[in-house]
Amino acid sequence: MTERPHAGSSLYEDEAVTEPHPLTQSLQRWTQRVRAFDRRRPLVWDLLITGFFVGAALVDANGGWRNTAPNTHVPGWQVFLMSLGLSVPLFWRRRHPMAVLAMMVATNLLSNWTGAMLQAALIQMIVLFDIAMRLPLRTLGRAGLLMTAPLVVGAVRFPRDSWDQQILPNVWAYALVALFGIAVRSRQDYTAALVERARRLEIERDQQAQLAAAAERTRIAREMHDIIGHNLSVITGLADGGSYAAAKSPERAAQALEAIGTTSRQALSELRRLLDVLRDDAPATAERSPQPALTDLDQLIDGVRAAGLPVRSTVSGRPDSIPAGRQLTVYRVVQEALTNTLKHGGPTATATVAVSYTDHGVTVEVTDTGTGSGGGAPGPGNGDASDRGNGRGNGRGLTGMRERTSLYDGTLEAGPLPGPPGGWRVHLHLPKDSETP
Structure with a gap:
């Protein structure tokens, strides 16, 4: 962070103005552009996000899933369908977040039951983030419990270490994603409140100016x-x-x-x-x-x-x-x-x-x-x-x-x-x- 003191102002001679770091400014500009594009073309943005994660899930289904799966004998066609079930519903996450999460959790439940334990299950965190940003906290709690069910099934069906080592890391990851979504939501609400307050103050300022003009005309x-x-x-x-x-x-x-x-x-x-x-052109020294x-x-x-x-x-x-x-x-x-x-x-x-x-x-x-x-x-x-x-x-x-x-x-x-x-x-x-x- 850099500090630049006010010049020529005795009122602020002991204070300093803090300017954002250039990296922070670049990040803010990039974020604003992404949000602006999302507001203008939400369907295009959803297609891009969904396409990216579908591609990543299919790449993992091509054989990479065997590196972490406790059961490597799951049929390839079944892995392909489960990968699509964990990624394609992402397109509807904003309109029907809980339905999309339920579909993905059901697919993940099948994945853990068969022992494939596909890494594409991590895509659920994107839906969880959207739920934390847009829906009430009680809905977020239900979503967390729903996502924990496949973890318990996998730990029971294919126990490798202690159960807490198989469940708790994922639960902590879900919690961090939810907290991040809540933080972003709070920031957006705060910004919206500031914008609304500025709008009201601007309206009040215009009203005060109109009242002052009316009083002056009356005088x-x-x-x-x-x-x-x-x-x-x-x-x-x-x-x-x-x-x-x-x-x-x-x-x-x-x-x-x-x-x-x-x-x-x-x-x-x-x-x-x-x-x-x-x-308007009256001299000040008139x-x-x-x-x-x-x-x-x-x-x-x-x-x-x-x-x-x-x-x-x-x-x-x-x-x-x-x-x-x-x-x-x-x-x-x-x-x-x-x-x-x-x-x-x-x-x-x-x-x-x-x-x-x-x-x-x-x-x-x-x-x-x-x-x-x-x-x-x-x-x-x-x-x-x-x-x-x-x-x-x-x-x-x-x-x-x-x-x-x-x-x-x-x-x-x-x-x-x-x-x-x-x-x-x-x-x-x-x-x-x-x-x-």
């Missing part, structure tokens, strides 16, 4: 919904408000156009940053902009106000040590709640955003006085009817908010306020002691 769809939905709602509100003010106050119209340009550029920048993640955080809430609220929705915000407590993931969740929930108010609150709607930081986590409540009719703030259009539902509650936005909240074991409540005056309420709570995913 990207959620981000795109939040980015595009909010910014388009703001742009629509600004455009409608600007067209309304153009006739009476050109300066307000110019401000609306400027705000539209700013919001559009911001939305385009966020969308490009998100889509860059999907590019610029990475930070995700929105709690410090960006004021800018978000100012943009909604510019779109025509009056928003009052209050903050209590201090956002000490709130992880970035929770900050993004709070930001997106507030963004989605205000976007829905822009879409569906009606022209007279107002909104209130209350953020509270405590020792137990962060709580956000967004309420509005919208009628839920889909009229929007000064003209943001009707929006997506799927977001409206029974007032706004059945669309992708609410689903995205719930998914984000569940990542941090938080709670989210969304629903209409009792009227009059009515309106809509979104309540979010993220516990401080929840584990960061």
